[in-house]
Every structure is written in C-alpha cells, then in structure tokens.
C-alpha cells in the first residue's frame with residue numbers, strides 16, 4: 250500500500266491555508282533520500298550527483314539538494330541562469346543539452362560549466378559561437394540498437410536522438426584533445442524510469458569498459474563517468490523501490506573489476522538523477538468539485554493535466570489516495586469499493602489522472618493526493634485551455650509549511666501579449682479583474 254507523506258488531518262489544515270490545487274513537497278523525505286544517495290556512493294571520493302534541474306526547477310528544492318553536495322544538471326540557458334543565481338559555479342554545473350542553441354553554449358562557457366557534448370558537430374559549433382574548448386569536457390554516447398536488462402526492462406537507443414556513435418566518440422575525444430581539453434568525461438542515458446537495481450551497474454560496466462578503450466586509444470585522460478538519470482521510482486503500489494545502496498555497490502563492483510585493474514582507479518562517478526531525487530517527495534493535492542455518472546463514473550477535480558501531464562502524455566500511472574475532508578472521516582485507509590475515472594476540466598478527453606481506478610467512495614469536497622509528482626510534475630506544466638499552473642508548497646521537517654512558488658495568475662498568463670495594442674487591451678482588462686479580487 251502506498252501511503253501519502255501527510256496525514257488526513259495535516260492535509261486538511263494545509264489546504265485551509267493554500268487553495269487547491271498545489272504540489273506539496275516533503276522536505277524530510279527528500280533530505281533522507283539525498284543522504285542515502287551520498288552514502289551509497291561514498292566509496293568513490295569524486296562522486297557527484299548533478300540534480301537534473303528539468304525534473305523540478307524550484308530554487309528552494311535545488312538549494313536543499315545542494316546542501317548534500319549535489320550540483321545542477323542543466324539543459325538550457327534558463328536552467329543555467331537558475332543554477333548561477335543559486336550560487337552553483339563551474340564544475341558544480343553539468344551542461345547536458347542537445348540540438349543546442351548558440352546562446353546556451355555561450356552562457357554555459359561563461360559560467361565555466363562542464364560541457365557535455367551531445368554530438369561531434371557541436372565541437373566546432375561551440376568554438377564558433379562560444380569560444381575555445383574548455384579544459385574539462387564530456388561526450389555523450391549512444392550505442393544504438395536496443396538496450397535490455399535481465400528483468401526485461403528495455404529501451405531503444407537506436408531510435409534515440411541523443412549522443413554519438415562509438416566511432417564518433419573516439420573521433421570527438423581526439424578532436425577535443427587536439428583542441429586543448431585535458432580532462433574527459435563519458436556520459437550515457439540508455440533507459441528511463443528503471444525500477445531495478447541493475448540499470449546503473451550494467452550501464453557503468455559498459456561505460457567503464459569504453460572509458461578504458463578511449464583512454465588507451467586516444468590518450469585522452471578520462472576523469473569522470475556520468476551515469477546520468479534513468480533511475481526509477483515505484484509509481485505503482487506493487488513495485489519494489491530501488492535500493493540505492495545495492496545500486497551503489499553494483500557500480501562499485503564494476504568499478505573494481507574494470508577501472509581499477511586498468512589503472513583508472515581515480516575516475517569519479519557522476520549521476521544526473523532527477524526522478525529518483527525528487528519524484529516520491531512531491532504530490533499533487535486536489536479537491537473533488539464534481540461527480541458525474543453517465544456511461545462511467547467520473548470524479549472531477551480542480552487540478553488538470555496542466556499540473557501533471559504524465560498520465561495524459563505517456564498513459565503514466567500515478568497512485569491516488571482519497572483523503573477525505575474537514576469534519577469527515579479519514580478515508581486514506583479505506584478499501585476500494587468503487588471504480589472511477591478521475592478527471593480535470595480540460596476540453597480534452599485525455600485529461601484524466603486515472604482511468605477505471607478502484608477507490609473508496611469519493612464525495613464532492615474530498616481532498617485527493619496524487620502521488621509522485623515531485624519530478625516531471627509541475628515542471629512539465631502548461632497552459633492549455635487558459636489553465637493556470639498550481640502553486641508549490643514545502644512541508645518542512647518540523648511540520649510547518651512554506652509557499653515556495655505561488656500559483657500563476659491571469660496577469661502571468663496574458664503578460665506576453667504586450668506586443669500589440671489589442672494584447673495590451675487584454676492585459677488591462679485582466680489587471681482590472683485582478684484589482685477586484687485583491
């Protein structure tokens with residue numbers, strides 16, 4: 250059984266303070282997990298987790314992870330600005346981009362971030378638009394074909410736009426070496442949301458073996474191997490969570506069997522986990538506003554796919570706990586006796602957080618917790634149907650709460666229309682409305 254990180258009474262009090270919907274984050278859980286990650290890789294003195302900013306670009310959460318030694322993995326100029334504003338400097342920033350715009354490379358170079366080249370053609374492009382190749386560089390590998398783990402998890406690198414072929418990788422290392430690079434990293438992301446302790450160890454062995462060959466054949470000094478993201482979380486209640494300690498030990502075994510005998514026992518292991526660092530420590534809190542009974546039974550909530558697109562986009566499962574409401578019973582442990590589609594209000598039939606989900610009987614006014622929205626939740630939000638994205642609230646370790654991002658307002662939504670007189674007319678109308686409610 251998946252339990253929310255808040256109790257029903259706690260949540261009722263929080264929802265009295267912050268109007269639904271909002272994403273709620275669990276500081277205690279996030280801290281404990283960050284510490285567990287650091288402990289699992291403490292055998293590797295150079296270990297560094299670069300939190301994948303795209304998973305949750307909230308300054309408070311990124312800074313919290315920074316306390317554990319995490320850096321930032323950025324993929325765009327705005328993410329770089331965020332990392333810079335929060336005090337991340339130089340090698341604390343990994344820039345893992347693709348199809349990279351010139352201005353993004355320029356900013357990454359200016360900040361001294363580690364450039365992780367996605368393609369061999371980006372090396373000359375970088376020199377043209379951003380300047381000389383920096384001393385520390387990295388290249389992204391794509392082995393092609395399919396990538397399969399023992400438990401059947403499979404992904405399809407041959408169909409993925411990321412990274413370089415093996416031949417290109419050797420050429421890129423030589424090119425970068427000739428252009429003055431002195432420290433090299435190797436990076437790959439071959440599978441996503443892997444709920445198995447095998448993924449990192451299998452990937453690590455593959456990259457370690459390649460690193461040995463790259464160093465021998467090109468003379469480039471490999472100083473880090475970046476295992477990137479892809480470590481999964483149990484979205485479904487029947488999935489067994491990854492054991493980060495076992496994952497760390499599996500990577501250590503590959504390290505000791507491949508890198509140490511090759512005289513490369515000084516290589517740092519890096520990661521760019523997003524989902525694993527944040528996913529389980531967030532939930533979307535939403536209230537039931539309507540019930541509808543036609544050919545199926547529908548529960549209409551006040552959140553939409555604009556707050557969490559994963560179910561609509563990937564058919565992703567997000568567990569839902571019915572919590573209940575003020576003055577009513579705690580429903581969080583009640584057995585499932587009904588079957589519902591849980592929907593938002595977008596004019597799109599895929600705006601459903603769950604289809605045919607077994608839940609306890611739901612009533613209008615009930616609070617629902619939609620689990621595991623801490624990564625790729627608010628971050629993937631959008632504004633279809635003129636819907637405004639939800640706020641973010643942090644549940645502190647001491648039980649207090651803090652608003653760490655306010656909800657969007659109509660003024661935010663219309664702000665970019667200021668290019669034309671008609672647009673400014675819309676903004677003025679919206680400001681009037683804003684004034685009325687203030």
Ligand SMILES: *Cc1c(COP(=O)(O)O)cnc(C)c1O
Nearest residue numbers: 301345477478479521522523524
């Ligand atoms: C998305 C991404 C990550 C994070 O992936 P998770 O599955 O959230 O861990 C890390 N690195 C790169 C380059 C990515 O694109």
